[in-house]
Amino acid sequence: MNSLITGxxxxxxxEIATAVEAVPPRHGRMGSRVTKFASRKNRSIVSCDSLLEAAFCLELERRNDVNxxxxxPYTxxxxxxxxxxxxxxxxCFANGSQLLVEVKNDRSFEDKTISGRISHYxxxxxxxxxxxEYLAASQFYQRIRTANLAFLYHQSFSSQGDSTAKLCALMASRRQPTNIGDLLDLAFQPSNIAYAIFYGALEMDLSGVLTCCTRVRINRRPAVQKQNFSNNLTEPN
Incomplete structure (x- = not known):
């Protein structure tokens, strides 16, 4: 039996519910499609029944407090x-706590019948x-930002972050603004640059189109993350 169903x-x-194994998604809801997300964190493929769920996986992959x-997981x-x-x-968080999350497009989130049912649960x-926690798409999905995260995530797949410390040391020593093209000219591999940005050692304006001219900087903000996703997913970097 699935250990998630027993623990x-x-x-x-x-006292209020029993759990059974959920039926894996085979086709998306209207306007959606089943998406297979390759998760580094889980070391497995995550089945999502919409592109919105796959976008949320990107947020979970970035979080250093998510184990x-x-x-x-179950019905x-x-x-x-x-x-x-x-x-x-x-x-499942690194401190052992757990949280259920429901994501909906904004139209469904604003539908009183749907939101009323989820709120009751x-x-x-x-x-x-x-x-x-019940999240609307607008709380974490932004077209350009999400596309940038997807690009960085997949570009970083062949990196283990071994160059991150060297990248940060270089950035700390430079007095002039630095862009991605500068780092490429200094012979840093694209995968290592993508890794450092995606996982937060370096930061950029994710709301703009990513090019070689995109400026990057060291992320000097403390890594404070609350287990309330709606308060953490709209950071400017």
Whole structure:
């Protein structure tokens, strides 16, 4: 039996719900399509039933406080009701805590029927100490920003971050503005530059189109991350 169904948050829900293995997505909802996301953090393929879920995977991959995550971890059957609910994600943090996350496009998020149903599930779960966070696409998805993150993530796949310290030392020693083209001219591999930016050692304006002229700088901000994603996903870098 799937260990996710017998432990973790599910263990707290015995009084109100049972959990069964969720049916893997085979086709997306209307306007969506099933997407396979190659997760470095999980060392596996994550099945997403929409491109929006795949975009959220990028945010989870960047977070240094996220140990691993699971899409559609189980289906909850609420005892004494006809309610059935499959969360989009189970997020497991490095400190051992867990969080369920539901993501919706803005139209669905603003639909009172849909949001009312999810809010009701969240209340039932919260009463048992199980937290469900409900996110609208606009809270983490921005077309150019998300495209930049996807590009950086896939470019960084062949890197293990071995050059990150050297990149940061170089950046600290330079007095003039530095762009990606400058780093390439200094013989840094594109994968190592992408790794340093995606995982936050270096930062850039992710809201602009990424080119060789894009300026980069050391990320000097403290890595403070709350386990409330809506307060952490709109940073300017």
């Amino acid at each position: 973790g948050l599910v263990g707290q829900l015995g 691993h995550y699971v899409s559609h 909850l059957k609420f005892i004494g009701t006809n309610y059935r609910y499959t969360p989009d994600f189970l997020v 969240a209340e039932l779960l919260a009463a048992q100490g199980c937290m469900l």
